[in-house]
Amino acid sequence: MHHIQSSVTELPVNCKSAADHVAQVLAEEDQYADLSESDRKKLTDLEDTLSQKLHERIALVAYRL
Numbered sequence: 001m002h003h004i005q006s007s008v009t010e011l012p013v014n015c016k017s018a019a020d021h022v023a024q025v026l027a028e029e030d031q032y033a034d035l036s037e038s039d040r041k042k043l044t045d046l047e048d049t050l051s052q053k054l055h056e057r058i059a060l061v062a063y064r065l
Helices: 013-029 037-054
Strands: 003-005 010-012
Touching: none
Parallel strands: none
Antiparallel strands: 003 010
């Protein structure tokens, strides 16, 4: 089967268009909240606190709903 590289993953040619469309729709839905510098600092501090507590790297994201 012939494969090409997609921005989503390596897919057969017949799946690439659908996967690229899904990736585009998801990218358009990403509406990050416009946080102030002090709010970004609070979010980063919470990430650090959770990371230390859970012994894992934690990333928090603020989306506008």
